[in-house]
Amino acid sequence: MKNKRIIKRSQKSIAHSHKTKHRIFHRIPVPLPLPTKENPTDLKEEKAEIVDAGSEVTPTITGSSPEDEPVASPYLQQNHEEVAKRYGLPGPVIKKLHLDAKSEDYTEKETKERISLSDSRERAIQAKQQQESSGETPKMLTGKEMVEQMVNYIKDGTILEEYRVNANQVNVKVSIASTSEGKFYFLKIPELSIPTKALLDTVRQKLVAAIEVNFEITDVNAIDKLTRNLKERAEIILKQQFHLPEENINLLSGILINEMIGLGNIELLVADPNLEEIVVTSATESVRVYHKKYGWLITNVLLESEKQIENYSAIIARRVGRQITTLTPMLDAHLITGDRVNSILYPICTKGNTITIRKFAREPWTAIDFINNKTCSLDVFALIWTAMQYELNILFSGGTASGKTTILNVSSLFLPPYHRVISIEDTRELQLPEHLYWTPLVTRMPNPEGKGAVTMLDLLVNSLRMRPDRIILGEMRRQEEAEVLFEAMHTGHSVYATVHADSAAETISRLVNPPINVPSNLLKAVHLCVTMFRDRRRGMRRTYQVAEFIPDESEKNGVKPNILYRYEPTTDSIIKHGTSIRVFEELSRHTGLSITEINKELENKKQILMGLAKRNIRDMNGVATAVKKYYLEQGVLNSSTKLKQRKN
Ligand SMILES: Nc1ncnc2c1ncn2[C@@H]1O[C@H](COP(=O)(O)OP(=O)(O)OP(=O)(O)O)[C@@H](O)[C@H]1O
Numbered sequence: 001m002k003n004k005r006i007i008k009r010s011q012k013s014i015a016h017s018h019k020t021k022h023r024i025f026h027r028i029p030v031p032l033p034l035p036t037k038e039n040p041t042d043l044k045e046e047k048a049e050i051v052d053a054g055s056e057v058t059p060t061i062t063g064s065s066p067e068d069e070p071v072a073s074p075y076l077q078q079n080h081e082e083v084a085k086r087y088g089l090p091g092p093v094i095k096k097l098h099l100d101a102k103s104e105d106y107t108e109k110e111t112k113e114r115i116s117l118s119d120s121r122e123r124a125i126q127a128k129q130q131q132e133s134s135g136e137t138p139k140m141l142t143g144k145e146m147v148e149q150m151v152n153y154i155k156d157g158t159i160l161e162e163y164r165v166n167a168n169q170v171n172v173k174v175s176i177a178s179t180s181e182g183k184f185y186f187l188k189i190p191e192l193s194i195p196t197k198a199l200l201d202t203v204r205q206k207l208v209a210a211i212e213v214n215f216e217i218t219d220v221n222a223i224d225k226l227t228r229n230l231k232e233r234a235e236i237i238l239k240q241q242f243h244l245p246e247e248n249i250n251l252l253s254g255i256l257i258n259e260m261i262g263l264g265n266i267e268l269l270v271a272d273p274n275l276e277e278i279v280v281t282s283a284t285e286s287v288r289v290y291h292k293k294y295g296w297l298i299t300n301v302l303l304e305s306e307k308q309i310e311n312y313s314a315i316i317a318r319r320v321g322r323q324i325t326t327l328t329p330m331l332d333a334h335l336i337t338g339d340r341v342n343s344i345l346y347p348i349c350t351k352g353n354t355i356t357i358r359k360f361a362r363e364p365w366t367a368i369d370f371i372n373n374k375t376c377s378l379d380v381f382a383l384i385w386t387a388m389q390y391e392l393n394i395l396f397s398g399g400t401a402s403g404k405t406t407i408l409n410v411s412s413l414f415l416p417p418y419h420r421v422i423s424i425e426d427t428r429e430l431q432l433p434e435h436l437y438w439t440p441l442v443t444r445m446p447n448p449e450g451k452g453a454v455t456m457l458d459l460l461v462n463s464l465r466m467r468p469d470r471i472i473l474g475e476m477r478r479q480e481e482a483e484v485l486f487e488a489m490h491t492g493h494s495v496y497a498t499v500h501a502d503s504a505a506e507t508i509s510r511l512v513n514p515p516i517n518v519p520s521n522l523l524k525a526v527h528l529c530v531t532m533f534r535d536r537r538r539g540m541r542r543t544y545q546v547a548e549f550i551p552d553e554s555e556k557n558g559v560k561p562n563i564l565y566r567y568e569p570t571t572d573s574i575i576k577h578g579t580s581i582r583v584f585e586e587l588s589r590h591t592g593l594s595i596t597e598i599n600k601e602l603e604n605k606k607q608i609l610m611g612l613a614k615r616n617i618r619d620m621n622g623v624a625t626a627v628k629k630y631y632l633e634q635g636v637l638n639s640s641t642k643l644k645q646r647k648n
């Protein structure tokens, strides 16, 4: 009732004078940061407090025209009310519905389950708190308390590095500190006072009423446009109605955008190019990150609630046309930035809802980077390039996060532009240069009714009908996929894939054993195996082995590895290990080049790579242009030299 009166009052004052505007400005002490109250109350109640304090006009509900009136859209209101009525709930089920998945995405049953699950979670937390307060179990620190402790540790620690990150003009300082309790990643997140938060909420409501925030948009350009639109509008509102200084406008509109169409403070972590992984484990623990230089670090970024994590997961899912619900609680997707995301909801993840973001290198790595940072060597790249040129089949293996996908991407830059490349992945990770004749495909999970799934196998089978010259498979995991992939190799397609294995010998063993289970007589279709490894202690990645698979009937598996290059830890370099028995000979047999000529080609490629390294041309386009030039200079002669005769 009270609220209704207030709205009416504010409607009367729609044609408010300049004076009123100034009053609003005075009432909202915006200069940032203002001291935050301990345990701030819910924003909605806070707004009510401001109103109850006897003001004539509250900024939270003032509009300059009836269209601007910031009532929630009828769709949102209706859904709140409907769901509340249906389940006999006291208030809105989902408070920030505009940031949440639409409730119509959930069936009645799912909504009930969602509610009962979150109830059971709340009960579990309460029971735990009771246990703690009765002294039965030692008290666990809350996330907030942990962050407070972290600040104290940092005060006594040493700052290792400081730099700034910027997400939508929210520009903040990062401090990495070494303390007695380990290393921490501290983001100086702007603290907003409660009135400032209220002001932001007003602007947010105006924006939601004015611009449709559609999470189904999957086109990056459309999202860019939406971001620009929202930002411009937010800036106008902040400037014209609240007369804020320029720097505050930038900051506040940036915060709004990050919250409205992004992942809030997580956006700041996503914007840090030094991070490889961002992990949200639950709302009770602060976010952890994997830093390129310092490894795993605990941050001071805390998410508000489990609900918020679930909302973020839902937003990410909808952007890629998927869903994450209690019935489909796992999600593999990617952000608009291309970063890979995996999300699992409670109770499958027993601690709480979890999100793992694997960040892409913003600028894709290239062979020159990998030569410079010693991941790989000139010799090995010259060999991979030649193998790629003449259509050998290559597997890239390694442990978790050892850099398999990255070396596959780096090597794919050597593909000739006149061949059709089809890539198949669960989530888009590969980034290849424009000039390649490339069709990227990604799989799709089924919807909650179990419909609409597109599997790797579907795509593999289909890709063979697309007349590919080269097939890239994100990761070989299951038997069916492996069978089709080996079939593709045997029918004259050139195949590149990643496999989870720690060495060349283990790659063979992984291939012939469950779950991949490739018949051993097929393995000889693989020519080269490049194995990566990650030194966890020093946080560096190196090429561990480059091996050719040589057929050997006496071997149980039908092939054995012949190591051509290997990593030498004492000198931290990749050295020649054995002499090729198969690859050079096959190259020579199928291309008509003599071994001397092949060696000359290798030398030529080494010179090109060395030239690029010397001139510090290390970006993807620079390297790709040099590779393209090489192929153009080779002329038609080489492009028509096929290593294998296509059977079909
Ligand atoms: N040689 C390298 N030097 C530095 N960083 C690297 C290197 N190779 C990969 N990275 C980074 O390491 C992370 C993991 O790489 P990548 O995704 O290629 O690993 P992976 O082995 O494919 O992982 P998964 O097992 O999850 O498939 C990425 O953030 C990537 O940018």
Ligand SMILES: [Mg+2]
Residues within 6 Å of the ligand: 404, 405, 406, 475, 498
């Ligand atoms: Mg990978």
